[in-house]
Amino acid sequence: MSNTYKIYHISAKVKTGNLNCASSNNRYFKNSKKIRALGTMLHVKEIQAKSVLNTSKVFDYCLNPYTGCQINCRYCYARLFMKRYSGHKEAWGDFVDVKINAPEILQKQLNKAKRGTVWISSVCDPYQPLEATYELTRRCLKKLVEKQFPVNIQTKSELVLRDLDLFQEFNEIEVGFTITTDDEKVAKLFEPKASPVKDRLSALAKIHASGIKTFVFIGPLLPGNPEKLIENLAEKADMIFIDKMNYLNSIKGFYHRFGLHWETKDKFFKEYKERLVSEMLKRKMKFQTLF
């Protein structure tokens, strides 16, 4: 989080659906029509980063090729501080700074860095829709695989499948999805621009079947059917992590607007966790609860 940037390219204010780029026919841009229909303006700014490989409290390093995240989860903890940190006036989800020199800077940093696990990413989704155009995550992975730095990837996007060929070249890699509910409507409400749950599950299954170690982060626990969720994850994820909704006070109003009151109570999280755990024990799945 200690990056400082200088603006490289004047800010481009674009409607996401109008992105005119080589990859605009890419299937991962299918969502852009929906984004345009909602009238969402995405402010994209290409910037030069001074650093992209930063130390982390979770893994040895974190790597964020973008500042900002189009996925725009209502519960995102990064929305609480990233606007202030990056100096943006736009709402979280409406801006993305693209660190266009990320692969080159990473190469320089890797030449000096002690080998350690790199978390991709801590405050953005590395496979948010713009990645289909910029391919920064992919190009950073190419640098990391040359040095065989272990990698831990976490995403809510099926675009991750594009890089399966690269994952195969790593000696140590884990690829995980955040899947907070089995209910598509709930997921759409809380994670508006993430891939649909069924697509995340299908991508997870493909990655797992290819021999890559996979994990699923069920956090924050959102309303849904816990038994069905675990049934959907069985034999696709090597490890499951479970967490409640943290920073609940900052999102309680959003819950209440949609009539979700019980789902903000401690008892809800406790009971939901118990049902998940019971189902996982039944199926002999590996898991860790974080609350």
Ligand code: SF4
């Ligand atoms: S995908 Fe992650 S970083 Fe992006 S908005 Fe959602 S929680 Fe935040």
